[in-house]
Amino acid sequence: MREPILLTPGPLSTSLATKTAMLTDWGSWDDRFNALTASVCRDLLQIVHGEAEHVCVPLQGSGTFAVEAAIGNLLPRTGKLLVLVNGAYGRRMAQIAAVLGREHQVYETADDTPPSAEQVARLLQADPAISHVGVIHCETSTGILNPLADIARVVQQAGRRLIVDTMSSFGALPLDLRSLPLDALIASSNKCLEGVPGMGFVIARRDSLQASRGNSHSLAMDLLAQYEYMQQTGQWRYTPPTHVVAALRAALDQYLAAGGQPARLARYQANAELLIERLSATGLKLFLPPALQAPIILTFHAPDHPGYRFADFYQAVRERGFVLYPGKLTHQETFRIGCIGAIDHAEIEQACAAIAQTITHFGWNR
Ligand SMILES: *Cc1c(COP(=O)(O)O)cnc(C)c1O
Numbered sequence: 001m002r003e004p005i006l007l008t009p010g011p012l013s014t015s016l017a018t019k020t021a022m023l024t025d026w027g028s029w030d031d032r033f034n035a036l037t038a039s040v041c042r043d044l045l046q047i048v049h050g051e052a053e054h055v056c057v058p059l060q061g062s063g064t065f066a067v068e069a070a071i072g073n074l075l076p077r078t079g080k081l082l083v084l085v086n087g088a089y090g091r092r093m094a095q096i097a098a099v100l101g102r103e104h105q106v107y108e109t110a111d112d113t114p115p116s117a118e119q120v121a122r123l124l125q126a127d128p129a130i131s132h133v134g135v136i137h138c139e140t141s142t143g144i145l146n147p148l149a150d151i152a153r154v155v156q157q158a159g160r161r162l163i164v165d166t167m168s169s170f171g172a173l174p175l176d177l178r179s180l181p182l183d184a185l186i187a188s189s190n191k192c193l194e195g196v197p198g199m200g201f202v203i204a205r206r207d208s209l210q211a212s213r214g215n216s217h218s219l220a221m222d223l224l225a226q227y228e229y230m231q232q233t234g235q236w237r238y239t240p241p242t243h244v245v246a247a248l249r250a251a252l253d254q255y256l257a258a259g260g261q262p263a264r265l266a267r268y269q270a271n272a273e274l275l276i277e278r279l280s281a282t283g284l285k286l287f288l289p290p291a292l293q294a295p296i297i298l299t300f301h302a303p304d305h306p307g308y309r310f311a312d313f314y315q316a317v318r319e320r321g322f323v324l325y326p327g328k329l330t331h332q333e334t335f336r337i338g339c340i341g342a343i344d345h346a347e348i349e350q351a352c353a354a355i356a357q358t359i360t361h362f363g364w365n366r
Contacts, residue, residue: 002321004318004321004322004323005321005322005323005343005347005350005351006323006338006341007322007323007324007325007337007338007341007351008324008325008336009140009191009296009297009325009336009338010168010188010191010338010340010341011190011196011197012190012191012194012340012341012342013341013342013343013347014194014195014196014247014251014341014342015254017250017253017254018195018247018251018342019247020250021246021247021249022196022243022246022247024246025242026242026243026245026246028235028239028240028242033242033245034234034235036246036249037058037230037235037236037245038234039249040058040245040248040252041056041057041058041201042056043252043256044187044201044203044252047170047175047260047261048175048176048177048203049176049177049178050177050203052178053205053206054177054203054204054205054206055203055204055206055209055227056201056202056203057201057202057203057209057226057227057230058199058200058201058226058236058245059199059200059201059202059221059226060198060236060238060239060240060241061198061199061200062188062197062198062200063167063186063188063191063200064092064096064200065200065221066186066187066188066200066201066202067092067093067096067165067167068096068218068221069200069216069221069222069223070163070184070186070204071096071097071100071102071163072100072102072215072216072218072221073202073209073212073215073216073223073224074132074161074163074183074184074204074208074209074212074215074223075097075102075131075132075163075215076212076215077102077215079102079131079132080102080103080104080105080127080129080130080131081093081097081102081103081104081105081130081133081163082104082105082106082107082120082123082124082127082130082134083097083104083105083106083107083133083134083135084107084115084120084133084134084135084136084146084151085106085108085109086108086109086110086111086112086114086136086139086142086144086146087136087139087140087141087144088140088141088328089136089139089140089141089165089167090108090134090135093136093165094106094134097134100217105123105127105130107119107120107123111139111141111142111144111329112144112287112288112289112292114144114145114146114147114292115146115147115151117147117150117151117154120133120151120154120155121154121157124154124155124158124160125158130160131160131161132160132161132162132163132183133151133155133160133161133162133163134162134163134164134165135162135163135164135165136164136165136167137165137167137168137169137173137175138166138168138296138297140167140168140296140297141329142288142297142329142336143293143294143297143298143299143336144288144293144294145169145173145292145293145294148164148175148180149180152180152181153181155181161183161208162182163182163183163184163185164184164185165186166185166186166187167186167187167188167191167200168192168296168297168340169187169294169296170185170187170191171187171191171192171193171255171261172192172261172265172268172295172340173261173265173294174261174262174265177203182205183204183205183208184202184204184205184208185202185203186202186203187200187201187203188200188201189201189244189247189248189251192264192268192340193248193251194251194254194255194340194342195244195247195248195251196243196244196247197244198241198244199241199245202223204223209223209224209227210224212224220238225237265295267344268295268296268339268340269295270344270345271295271339271340271343271344271345271348272295272298272339274345274348274349274352275337275339275348275351275352276290276298278348278349278352279352279355282352282355282356283303283359283365284300284301284355284359285301286298286299286300286301287299287300287301287329287332287334295339296338296339296340297325297336297337297338297339297340298336298339299327299329299334299335300334300335300336300337301332301333302333302334302335303364305363305364305365305366307362307363307364308362308364310326310327310333310335312362314326316358316361317351317354317358320358321350321354322350322351322354322355324337324355325337337351
């Protein structure tokens, strides 16, 4: 039996080459491992064309650790963060600011509504204390794509700084730091780059990182200290996630060989289109208007049947070899399917067939 395919937004299904890259034990002092780290950081920076003014700082942990590090380091203790919220990850960024005791304000829109750049401009004008704006590029709670370029423009016009959680878009959606004025973006190894979980990274303006001395709320999550130590020694400051770095190196090699960001986007787009076509034919309805839906993770309304239970759906589809993801909306019954990972049309066709069989089996389409 094949191991189940993860239709989840990370951890996700990785390729055999990525998995086998983890069969070597690396010493953290080994020059070859240090070269691996440096090459990974170089490639991550290059993917978003950030070589001129930005630097890449990797950090041990899941993606949230890197978001927390970015907020805790780049936002001065006397700064104020305006967080744009339209889902759970925006809410989490606001929660991070609250836990760190940093002043913040939330501008919230509904789960299916992108923030308005005009409203952001008004909020910035009304409150000169706001130093930074935080936004989620693709809000993974639903898969909605937020209007990053418009927001970046108004934040820059207002002379403030923008921190973007690009966790679920980095590597797949186009991001170009030469034209997009971002102070920092944050992502991790285990989403569109198709590595394994265990490290995040912050790509920050060099001058902002340099100016962050004394901001950090935490010893272990001090990004400037991590960066400076790495510059001086080539090593991570504390025990590195060696196998994760090696897997990410292999994942990046495959990413680049396959054609980089445009190719990754094209594959995910094809996965998303096939999922929407096949599942719509089964009677399932997409939650978001297609124009707002990023090809990363799709939210569908649950089958409209009194007998429907996500746990039964999940289990039955799991037995057919595919792992679904629960919905993250409080007011509506939904479920989610990731388009990302080392999966292509063959796996998507099989997954759609498994879902259709399951719905028929339970009679949820009657
Ligand atoms: C996955 C994700 C995160 C980080 O989640 P972790 O579980 O900590 O890895 C943060 N923001 C977004 C938008 C995400 O999709």
